[in-house]
Amino acid sequence: MLSLSEFAIPGRLQPMSLTLPAEGITALLGPNGSGKSSLLLGLANLLPFSGEARFAGQDLRRWSMAAAACQRTLLPQRGEAPLALACHQVIALGAAPLGGMSPALIRAAGELSERLEVTGLLARSFGQLSGGEQQRVLLVKTLLQIWPATNPAARWLLLDEPLTGLDWHHQLQLLTLLEELAAGGLAVWLSLHDVNLAVRHAQQILCLKNGRLLGRGGVESVDEGLIQALYGVKTERLLHQGRPLFVSR
Numbered sequence: 001m002l003s004l005s006e007f008a009i010p011g012r013l014q015p016m017s018l019t020l021p022a023e024g025i026t027a028l029l030g031p032n033g034s035g036k037s038s039l040l041l042g043l044a045n046l047l048p049f050s051g052e053a054r055f056a057g058q059d060l061r062r063w064s065m066a067a068a069a070c071q072r073t074l075l076p077q078r079g080e081a082p083l084a085l086a087c088h089q090v091i092a093l094g095a096a097p098l099g100g101m102s103p104a105l106i107r108a109a110g111e112l113s114e115r116l117e118v119t120g121l122l123a124r125s126f127g128q129l130s131g132g133e134q135q136r137v138l139l140v141k142t143l144l145q146i147w148p149a150t151n152p153a154a155r156w157l158l159l160d161e162p163l164t165g166l167d168w169h170h171q172l173q174l175l176t177l178l179e180e181l182a183a184g185g186l187a188v189w190l191s192l193h194d195v196n197l198a199v200r201h202a203q204q205i206l207c208l209k210n211g212r213l214l215g216r217g218g219v220e221s222v223d224e225g226l227i228q229a230l231y232g233v234k235t236e237r238l239l240h241q242g243r244p245l246f247v248s249r
């Protein structure tokens with residue numbers, strides 16, 4: 001379970017209290033500036049917060065940075081891009097909290113690179129890749145840190161707009177991989193701007209607006225009213241093969 005009690009980040013996030021299962025995929029929805037990145041940074045213990053946050057019974061504030069780095073990882077929305085490094089060096093940074101690259105981590109990095117189709121980019125300079133290619137390399141680095149086969153302490157994957165820059169094929173490829181990780185027991189939290197992908201791939205939805213929690217629940221809690229309240233967009237809910245699909249009106 002993740003439980004937040006009066007969890008707040010001054011100037012960014014109003015106090016919120018909630019309890020959610022620490023498994024499956026949780027999608028954060030909300031307009032620009034609503035607090036999604038702030039919440040993810042706070043949960044990763046990278047931004048000071050007030051109130052309490054507990055993950056699987058553990059007080060997040062008591063996680064040392066070393067323990068936190070083994071149990072959770074965060075893909076930030078805007079990372080410091082290590083432009084001068086080769087891609088394989090960028091990916092190796094994901095192994096640093098685990099003691100550096102070992103033969104098992106080299107194999108895991110190879111497997112992840114194949115899954116996200118960056119194998120052909122590994123020798124290239126990170127700074128010379130396209131935006132979507134850079135994003136996929138950063139995803140490999142991030143996932144390497146909590147790859148369950150090489151890190152049994154891994155619990156929680158936090159991704160801030162991981163689909164940024166990815167084409168449709170690579171979006172679906174990543175979401176399939178995240179579903180596999182979630183099925184294996186990892187809690188996956190990600191912010192998204194695509195309501196249809198959130199409803200399709202997540203089990204839990206958390207909606208933020210103006211730094212406040214506007215709604216939360218299963219994907220069935222997302223309807224035309226909630227979308228209009230969040231984004232001011234009028235939609236129509238269609239059913240395609242039993243699944244909801246929202247189209248703007």
Ligand SMILES: Nc1ncnc2c1ncn2[C@@H]1O[C@H](COP(=O)(O)OP(=O)(O)OP(=O)(O)O)[C@@H](O)[C@H]1O
Pocket residue numbers: 011012030031032033034035036037038039077
């Ligand atoms: N470094 C900062 N210092 C002060 N305020 C900030 C900082 N970064 C963001 N904010 C403010 O905090 C609030 C929440 O921003 P946040 O980045 O969490 O929103 P978001 O939902 O992730 O937005 P987006 O969808 O645009 O990425 C906004 O009002 C924003 O202006």
